[in-house]
Amino acid sequence: MPDTAPPNQTSPDEVKQLRRLELTSLFEATTLILLLAIAVPLKHWGGWPLGVEIMGPIHGIAFCAYLWIIIQTSSATDWRAGEVLRMIVLAVLPAGGFFNASLVSRKINLLRPATRP
16 A cells, blocks of 8 residues: 555655655765866876776766656655756756755755654
């Protein structure tokens, strides 16, 4: 039986999906920073292309996984097109993924029920 939440109540699956998006966003942002800040300078200034040969595909896979999880999350929740576009545009900017992760974290905190003392 599928987990269906009553109206005005969040499904645990929605929170899990948002958490997955948050973690993937952090991973994608980290691989982009490593690629741009370490691997590319080592290739061009140090004559060491191995860093780009390793980090390039890792970042490419991370970015594709990130896009896939954005598609999954936006289709499973009621995201507006502007939110999806923002998540994609920020992902191509260095450190934009970290900003995305913080926005997703805020969404998660709003969806979780408040703990009572």
